[in-house]
Amino acid sequence: MKIRIKFAKYGIMRFIGHLDMVRYFQKAMRRADIDIAYSEGYSPHQIMSFAAPLGVGITSEGEYMDIEVHSSKSSEEALRALNEVMAEGVSVLEYRKLPEGAKNAMSSVAAADYLVYYKEENPGGATPLAGEAILPEPSAPSGETVLPEPSAPAGRIPLSELSHALEAFFRGQEEILITKQTKKGEKTVDLKPLIYDLQVVDLKEVEPLHKLQALDLKEFNTLRGLPDVEEKLDKPWLPGQGVGFYMKVCTGSTDNVKPEQVLIAFSEYCRATGACGFRFVPFHMQTHRMEIYAQRDGELIPLGNFGQEIA
Amino acid sequence: MEKLALSDEILLQIDKPARYIGGEVNMVRKDPGKVELRFAMCFPDVYEIGMSHLGIQILYDMLNRREDTYCERVYSPWPDLHKIMKERDIPLFTLETQSPVGEMDFLGITIQYEMCYTNILQILDLSKIPLHAKERTWEDPIVIGGGPCTYNPEPLADFFDIFYIGEGETRYDDLLALYKSCRAKDCTRQEFLEAAAKIPGLYVPSLYEVTYHEDGTIASFEPVKEGIPARVKKEIVMELTDTPYPTKPLVPYIKVTQDRVVLEIMRGCIRGCRFCQAGMIYRPTRERSLEQLKRWAYEMLKNTGHEEISLSSLSSSDYTKLKELVTFLIKEFQGKGINISLPSLRIDAFSLDVMRKVQDVRKSSLTFAPEAGSQRLRDVINKGLTEEVILEGAGQAFEGGWQKVKLYFMLGLPTETEEDMREIPRLAERIAERYYEIPKERRNGKCQITISTSFFVPKPFTPFQWAPMCSRDEFLDKARVVNEEVKLQLNRKSLKYNWHEADVTVLEGVFARGDRRVGRVLEQAYRNGCIFDSWTEFFDNEKWLSAFAETGISMDFYNSRVRDTEELLPWDFIDCGVSREFLKREWEKAQKGIVTPNCRMQCSGCGAMQFEGGVCFEDKN
Numbered sequence: 001m002k003i004r005i006k007f008a009k010y011g012i013m014r015f016i017g018h019l020d021m022v023r024y025f026q027k028a029m030r031r032a033d034i035d036i037a038y039s040e041g042y043s044p045h046q047i048m049s050f051a052a053p054l055g056v057g058i059t060s061e062g063e064y065m066d067i068e069v070h071s072s073k074s075s076e077e078a079l080r081a082l083n084e085v086m087a088e089g090v091s092v093l094e095y096r097k098l099p100e101g102a103k104n105a106m107s108s109v110a111a112a113d114y115l116v117y118y119k120e121e122n123p124g125g126a127t128p129l130a131g132e133a134i135l136p137e138p139s140a141p142s143g144e145t146v147l148p149e150p151s152a153p154a155g156r157i158p159l160s161e162l163s164h165a166l167e168a169f170f171r172g173q174e175e176i177l178i179t180k181q182t183k184k185g186e187k188t189v190d191l192k193p194l195i196y197d198l199q200v201v202d203l204k205e206v207e208p209l210h211k212l213q214a215l216d217l218k219e220f221n222t223l224r225g226l227p228d229v230e231e232k233l234d235k236p237w238l239p240g241q242g243v244g245f246y247m248k249v250c251t252g253s254t255d256n257v258k259p260e261q262v263l264i265a266f267s268e269y270c271r272a273t274g275a276c277g278f279r280f281v282p283f284h285m286q287t288h289r290m291e292i293y294a295q296r297d298g299e300l301i302p303l304g305n306f307g308q309e310i311a
Numbered sequence: 312m313e314k315l316a317l318s319d320e321i322l323l324q325i326d327k328p329a330r331y332i333g334g335e336v337n338m339v340r341k342d343p344g345k346v347e348l349r350f351a352m353c354f355p356d357v358y359e360i361g362m363s364h365l366g367i368q369i370l371y372d373m374l375n376r377r378e379d380t381y382c383e384r385v386y387s388p389w390p391d392l393h394k395i396m397k398e399r400d401i402p403l404f405t406l407e408t409q410s411p412v413g414e415m416d417f418l419g420i421t422i423q424y425e426m427c428y429t430n431i432l433q434i435l436d437l438s439k440i441p442l443h444a445k446e447r448t449w450e451d452p453i454v455i456g457g458g459p460c461t462y463n464p465e466p467l468a469d470f471f472d473i474f475y476i477g478e479g480e481t482r483y484d485d486l487l488a489l490y491k492s493c494r495a496k497d498c499t500r501q502e503f504l505e506a507a508a509k510i511p512g513l514y515v516p517s518l519y520e521v522t523y524h525e526d527g528t529i530a531s532f533e534p535v536k537e538g539i540p541a542r543v544k545k546e547i548v549m550e551l552t553d554t555p556y557p558t559k560p561l562v563p564y565i566k567v568t569q570d571r572v573v574l575e576i577m578r579g580c581i582r583g584c585r586f587c588q589a590g591m592i593y594r595p596t597r598e599r600s601l602e603q604l605k606r607w608a609y610e611m612l613k614n615t616g617h618e619e620i621s622l623s624s625l626s627s628s629d630y631t632k633l634k635e636l637v638t639f640l641i642k643e644f645q646g647k648g649i650n651i652s653l654p655s656l657r658i659d660a661f662s663l664d665v666m667r668k669v670q671d672v673r674k675s676s677l678t679f680a681p682e683a684g685s686q687r688l689r690d691v692i693n694k695g696l697t698e699e700v701i702l703e704g705a706g707q708a709f710e711g712g713w714q715k716v717k718l719y720f721m722l723g724l725p726t727e728t729e730e731d732m733r734e735i736p737r738l739a740e741r742i743a744e745r746y747y748e749i750p751k752e753r754r755n756g757k758c759q760i761t762i763s764t765s766f767f768v769p770k771p772f773t774p775f776q777w778a779p780m781c782s783r784d785e786f787l788d789k790a791r792v793v794n795e796e797v798k799l800q801l802n803r804k805s806l807k808y809n810w811h812e813a814d815v816t817v818l819e820g821v822f823a824r825g826d827r828r829v830g831r832v833l834e835q836a837y838r839n840g841c842i843f844d845s846w847t848e849f850f851d852n853e854k855w856l857s858a859f860a861e862t863g864i865s866m867d868f869y870n871s872r873v874r875d876t877e878e879l880l881p882w883d884f885i886d887c888g889v890s891r892e893f894l895k896r897e898w899e900k901a902q903k904g905i906v907t908p909n910c911r912m913q914c915s916g917c918g919a920m921q922f923e924g925g926v927c928f929e930d931k932n
Contacts, residue, residue, distance in 0.1 A: 012315065015328040016564045024564055027336070027616030030648070038648045046648070057323050085616070087336050087564075119319070283320040 001069050004105065004307040005082075006094035008061040009054065010237030013089030018053035024087070025065065031085035034078065037068040051105035051292050051303060052112065052251055055258075059237050060289035062113070064303045066098065066105045075310045091236075096307025105303055108294035111196060112251040114259040115288045117203055117244025157277050159243065163200045165276035166245070169269045170198045178265050191265060194250035194257045196300075203242045237288065248300075251292065259287050316404035317392075325391045329565045330358035333406030336562040337614065339375040339382070343408050347379040348487055351405050351415040351452065354386055354423075355430035356845070361386040362561065363569030365623060366458065367421060370479045372557035380487065383407035383415075387430045388437065390842065390849060396437055403437035412438035416490065418452040420471075422460035425822035426815060426845035428467065431456075432837040435470065442834065444472045444517055449500050453490070461514075462545075462592050463771040463882040466825040466833060468516035472504060476885055477512045477546030478578075480554045485510050508539050512546030515539075519884070521827055527868055529826060529879040544886040545592070549924040551578065551599045558607055559614045571619035571652065572611040574604050576636070580625035581910035581926055583917075585693045585901050586682070586724065588770035589625055591894075592887045594917060595925030596910060601632040605639055612649065619650040628657040629911075637665050645669065658704030663711055673755065676715035677708050683724055684734030690904040691726050693897075698738060702745055709746045714758045716742055722789040722810075723767040723781040725901060732789055735762060736796040736806065743802035763809045764793060766816040770823050771882045772889060774897035777874040780820045782867075786813040814852040815844065820870045826881040829869065831862045890918035 009021070016024065026046050029036045038044035047068035054060055072078060075095045082092040169176070176191040249257035260280070267280035293300035315322070315332055322328035343349060352371055354361030361367065367384070374382035383405035388396060396403070402411040412418055418440065420431055435442050440451045447454070456467060457475040464474040475482065486507060493503040508515040518539045522530045534541055548554050556575070563570075579596035580589065608620060620640060627633060640651050651669045656662040658677055666675065681696050683689045689696065705716055720735050739760045746758035766786045769775045781789070790810040797808045821829055835858035843849040859866060874880070876895050883891075893916060900907060907915050910926045920927040 012332045012334045015322055015332050017329075020329065020564045020566070023566065026618065027562060030616035030618070031336075031613065043650065044648050056328070057319065085336075088334055283318070283323065286319075 002098040003067050004096050004098050005065050006304045007063050008091045010059040011089035014059045017056045028085050032081040035070045052109045058287045061237050062289050062291035064105045094304045097310050098307050109252045110295040111293040111300050113248050113290040115244045115246050116259050116285050118242050119286050161276045169266050194255050197248040199246045201244050201246045316409040337559045341381040346381040349415045350382040350417045351385050351412045353420045355427045355434050358386045359567040362563050362567045365573050368557045368560050373555045415452040418454045420456050421458040422456050423458050425819045428833050429837045429841045433842045443469050465827050465881040466822045466829045468827045469830045474514040476543050478548050480548045481546040482512050514543045542886050551597050558610045562615045571621050572617045573623045575623045576630045577624045585774040588773050591772050591889050594919035595927045597925040621652040627655050672712040676717050678717045680719040682721050685731045688731045690906050691901050693906050705742045706745050717761045720764045721767040722764045725778045732792045733796045735793050739806050740800040743805045758805050761807045765811045768820045772887050774894050779873045780870040783813040783817050825869050832858050832864050835862050888919045893917040
């Protein structure tokens with residue numbers, strides 16, 4: 001039986017790389033007594049595959065993995081068993097049975113939603129208020145792709161100005177060309193057809209895409225003996241306020257778009273056109289994955305929707 | 312989100328940020344505001360090494376069982392982060408609460424090998440704790456050292472407030488109670504240290520004074536005050552079954568050296584190899600109960616989710632219930648995705664049978680540690696392994712399908728001759744020949760015999776503590792002789808020879824048998840930029856040599872000299888349970904090539920019987 005598991009990765013777990021997450025889940029499966037299937041041979045390994053590896057530093061509430069099991073508890077029991085053994089910063093959100101012959105998570109990936117937002121605290125020292133974005137002083141001469149020093153003094157841009165500029169960048173341009181470094185040298189790619197949606201959002205208005213099902217976070221934490229997290233109960237992976245960019249982009253092995261590429265392109269557009277003072281500063285912004293989609297009949301469907309709850 | 316000591320910007324530009332964020336599965340969480348004592352437990356090497364150490368896990372678990380204490384961990388920042396912390400003046404922090412180490416009540420440092428000494432200074436320096444104990448105030452943590460190197464703590468005497476001699480399970484409660492009462496009564500730090508020095512097993516170096524003869528040897532070693540004990544006796548646990556054991560050990564996110572459940576089956580070793588410090592200082596041999604180990608195996612696998620379980624001891628084959636334990640582990644866990652790893656087993660029919668069950672014969676290799684090439688020299692070092700046993704074991708293994716053998720030797724052992732060195736490749740050759748005795752059609756290609764040699768370092772509290780050590784060039788000459796002889800063998804294409812670097816070994820020798828004065832070299836080396844000396848990519852011999860030149864300290868005085876058995880040695884104030892008379896007897900027997908039977912064959916009166924337990928009293932109740 002194939003099971004699709006959806007999980008969130010946040011807090012300090014953002015520093016754990018993909019291969020270590022695989023090892024983490026292998027151990028977690030044994031701690032939670034999941035009847036997972038093993039491969040044959042002298043060093044048997046669990047039959048487990050992940051949808052789309054998440055880069056170090058990125059948080060997510062929409063990660064997927066498929067596992068093969070011999071037998072299974074109900075979805076609710078399995079969620080409870082897994083969440084009991086999770087470390088702080090990983091929550092299992094869904095545990096669903098896949099129908100016979102379903103495509104595996106990795107080969108299904110077509111798109112993903114991201115939120116890239118200003119961190120509550122950043123190396124520049126300024127805390128942006130809701131409705132404002134950090135504007136680093138332009139320090140590099142125009143046309144140069146060097147990014148401002150992280151320590152550049154920060155200013156602020158009104159939210160409406162940022163929205164207008166983004167609109168002009170995304171809707172107003174025929175193509176969004178970027179240069180990609182590949183093994184064979186430089187390559188020009190048009191991002192425009194690979195970006196399905198792009199907006200400025202107020203984090204206060206971002207609803208968690210996923211409501212925890214069987215348990216809420218408070219229960220998770222009690223189960224694990226962790227201290228109570230009073231605030232941010234329904235979306236522990238996002239700050240309660242601030243400004244961010246929401247985007248839906250093409251994801252997968254062929255045309256994979258990284259959210260940072262979009263924002264660097266926007267940053268360069270702003271610099272070149274003077275549209276607004278936005279400059280992308282690495283480490284000032286947090287990238288957060290919200291969902292991963294597969295394509296079916298021309299429609300994007302969250303990977304989790306392919307599975308069914310086990311009663 | 313947890314507040315981390317390092318910014319994202321730093322964490323995302325250094326290697327393996329997971330080394331510094333804590334939060335691992337089974338990490339102990341407490342509210343630091345609600346405990347009376349805060350303890351930082353440090354292994355002064357990189358996270359992956361430190362997290363693999365059983366002793367730290369035992370003490371972490373033991374101290375955190377106390378409601379009034381929060382024990383947190385700290386490891387050496389890798390050189391990439393070290394540089395950033397120095398540049399940006401970031402104080403070293405604990406993993407659990409990411410608090411500055413300087414705010415702790417205690418900083419405990421385990422001292423496992425000499426080449427981590429500069430990392431100890433790095434820890435103090437980054438924690439902003441004065442390097443010299445005498446400059447510390449109540450603003451600084453009490454810096455306490457433990458582990459095997461404390462059996463000669465003198466090279467580190469200036470940098471530690473206290474050394475704990477022996478096994479950590481016995482005296483921490485006394486020490487912490489004393490600390491609490493001293494702080495409550497507003498005692499001075501000095502008053503606390505003087506009281507601590509009276510707790511058995513604890514050595515406060517600042518309370519002892521050393522004088523020297525003109526030739527540089529020690530003239531006297533005395534307490535500076537009345538009431539401070541002249542000798543410090545090691546502390547050990549006699550009933551291992553009653554001691555706490557971490558059945559919920561930490562599970563790191565990144566792959567560490569020991570990424571498995573470790574069952575400590577016994578302490579001590581009955582063998583009495585004359586070069587081996589562990590075999591002397593951990594006497595008497597004490598076993599854990601089979602039933603308890605079985606229970607722990609279940610619990611620990613369940614609590615960690617590890618896919619491998621391993622046994623830990625100095626010589627697992629000497630554990631009396633080994634067969635039962637191993638049979639149990641295979642029966643219970645094999646087939647459930649759990650690997651069973653069996654280190655340090657003597658090769659015989661039983662171990663080969665077990666190994667065949669738990670590993671792929673074609674890929675795995677057999678390990679023998681004859682330590683010396685000739686029987687004569689093996690008798691000198693009291694290594695019971697004979698050539699006959701090796702050939703018999705290798706033969707059985709080859710018949711069973713194995714074709715890889717690893718052999719470990721030491722060069723520079725006392726009384727070694729060129730003939731002894733040349734016997735190393737010849738022994739390997741005879742093992743290869745044994746392989747080729749198997750008819751071609753039953754063989755699986757060539758055999759692979761790997762010879763590794765390390766250089767011998769005389770250690771305190773061994774019969775060889777008086778022996779001279781070779782110089783760097785002498786060591787390298789010996790390796791050359793072996794290499795030359797390897798090339799003369801008929802089956803040289805089946806033999807591979809590796810030898811260690813000699814520069815590090817020579818330094819290890821100085822710190823193993825050094826006195827208080829060598830602390831100056833250490834400090835100078837650290838100031839010259841030495842850290843992570845046990846890592847070849849960071850070891851910088853030039854910086855070390857200039858530290859010796861700058862401090863005017865002679866390596867030869869510590870390494871090359873033959874010590875008289877009457878000389879007062881820097882570690883003589885420690886009573887490790889094994890008597891000086893026994894070591895002297897063994898040193899004399901070594902020079903005559905007379906072997907000493909192991910503890911189970913016959914008691915040799917080493918002195919460890921005074922602890923009233925363990926192997927000394929087997930079959931006596």
